[in-house]
Amino acid sequence: MSNATPEEIVTTFIDLINEKDLIAATNLLSEDCEYDNVPMGKTFGRKSVLAQLEPMMERCAEIDWITIRQTASGSIVMNERMDKFLWPHGWVEMPCAGIFEVKDQEIILWRDYFDLPTYINQLPKQTDEN
Secondary structure, X not given: OOOOOHHHXXXXXXXXXXXXXXXXXXXXEEEEEEEEEOOOEEEEOHHHHHHXXXXXXXXXXXXXXXXXXXXXXXXXXXXXXXXXXXXXOEEEEEEEEEEEEEEOOEEXXXXXXXXXXXXXXXXXXXXXXX
């Protein structure tokens, strides 16, 4: 993506997530990027981010991260999204706000803010029989 703007890089990143192409998506991250999934904690490095995303996303039949609003100023891109995941029991939808910083055509910071109980409350309930 030579000469792509930070906003174009982030948009491509989201598109690749939606295609479930996690390798290509994480290749847009710097080797030492910071991923801060705010209610769940930080991880550092492209490989670590991939290792964190794969188990969750491979369970999904579809992923649809819908960007509702997005703005950019210099190297910073911020978006408001509705992140949707099609799990075996149905769709899980999570409002999310993302902040990205891009340097030298790579995402060096990805921080998502969302309400963890909103996500957890949509997952199947564990029973004594499960």
